[in-house]
Amino acid sequence: MGAKHDTLFRTLAMLHIIPKEPRYKATSTIHAALEEQGFKVSLRTVQRDLNAMTPHLPLRCLEGDGERRWSLSTSFTDSTLGLDAPTALTLVLAHEYLSGLLPQIAVDQISSQFKAAQQYLNAIPSNHYSGWANRVKAIPNGKTLIPAQIKDGIWEAVSEAALEEYAIEVTYLSRKHNEPKNYTLHPQAIVVRHSVSYLLATVKDYDDILQFALHRIQTVERSDKDFIPLKGFDLTDYIEQGGFSYRQSSGPVVLKARVKAEIAWLLSETPLSEDQSLKPEDDGRFQLTATVPDDQETLWWIQGYGAAIDVQEPQKWREHIHQQAREVLGLIS
Template sequence: MSDTKDTLHRIKLMIALVPKEPGDISTRELLCALENEGFNVSKRTVQRDLEKSSNTFPIYQSVGGHHPRWSRKKNAPLDTDIMLPATALALHLAESHLSRLLPSTVLQRLTAQFELARHQLLSNTSNTFHNWARTVRALPNGKALLPADISSNVWEAVSDALLRERQLRVVYQAREQSTPREHVLHPAGLVSRHAISYLVARTQSYEQPVQFALHRITDAEVLTAPAMELEGFSIDQFISRQLNSEEDIATVTLEADVSPSIAWLLNETPLSMEQSLTPLEDSHWQRLRAVVPNDKETRWWVYSLGENIRVRAPADWIEEIKTRAQQTLAQYQENAE
């Protein structure tokens, strides 16, 4: 083995020998362990390697003085592969983004990688991405709800049953029911939508798969019986049908007058690939034409624009907007009385 490879192997082995906190190990104990592995180095070399390695790997000197001891952060991964700064930055940004989408139970599975990425960026001032971790943030577009809380036992059982293609017994609290009920499910897929994760599965009562919100599952157990295979099932087709609607989502041509601020937004981030914006005469507003899905999410987005949009088509959207506006006005009139 060349000197370079020998040194690299020794350092990686040394890092692996450092126990996770609250455990620790002395420099002399590390030296003895390395000697047992056939490395002939001095105590000073080990101490120097530890100090340099602490700038790259999540280890730290837990006890100082003449008899220093070293520990590894408990969330640090077991491997000692070096993470490139660009990879560390990508993981650091992904952490802030995923924290608003995934439940804490799932995020805990990635804690070690996030910790290593954060340590790599913040501890090494020589890499060009060092300041990015302090100055770059990922923010949601609009109000983001906190992820629904999912039991760690439920998450493990659901993922295990899905991967091993086993039946799953669950106790599920449906919104429209006063008490939870027990079901035996045949898992088919998993969908994360905004702040909620859904298990897509077939039950004994329904031939077609339906969705179960994971945070409403109070208990779950993987059964030994194999799950029934859903012939012709496609998770993408299930999603395109708006998570359990009876028909595929159709497209419509949205025609509306939009305020300058919305026109500017849509010019930079179009509503669809088929979109046009035309200035209106004697006005700062613009006429929007776009082919969009006729689904709840699109309609909710349009409704949320309030006074910044005047829908011209489709006609049923106009009627729904009128109905919503009348109901809202009635609620405020009742409060005033």
């Protein structure tokens, strides 16, 4: 590890060792605490580090009895470390975006970082950043629903079980049966999809992955049964193979369609696939060709644009869209 990395990690460690006012710690005490954490440096190096930190951080130093004692201002929070204007703006955007997707309890766990970013921007003495809140917004693509409400303690308990790999006993409100059921679950992963968070888990000693919506979990506690990992499970493969996308078939399909100019413009900037092609036609439309998943999600996206996308292939998609149109017309008549 390079000298710069050593100094960085040592500085971060010292910030956790130095108490906040009115408490103080002597330089020798800080040095001893660093040695206990594995930092092999001299007392002189620690003193030099503290002197170098003072101009940049709210450090307070008292001198007396032949030794310096140190504390941090009560207003200090390590959430402000490393912040600059672009980073703060990025955090504000992330907060706005994630607040519409993640459960509130998950957003609250990192609220101090978001608050520090807002305070940083508010404190910048420059007219360039006045009114920043009215000039920075994050808008998710498509209609977003309010995140499903998760009972207190469920998110923390389930995420801890998934990360630390232990079995849990849950009471789950089954949507199919509309009544609570008790399960022994072996958590394999957590997925946030749109406005719902899911626990992917196996039940008892079975190998099938099942999806459990966190807002339907009524109670959860650690199980005394041994955790059973699912050999070969890969979350990315699970998702790509249609775990959440209502696959019609396991393989992809080639989408061919005639699209209006505004759709072609959109897709030229944000393509449907790596192999996408758009060719202009004489009537102002574009011929679109792209390899896409054979799933309901892609089909719903196409249907959302109505007559702006005229699907030619796959034939089953074209027939489905036309059938949907006939049903809509039937409702009107």
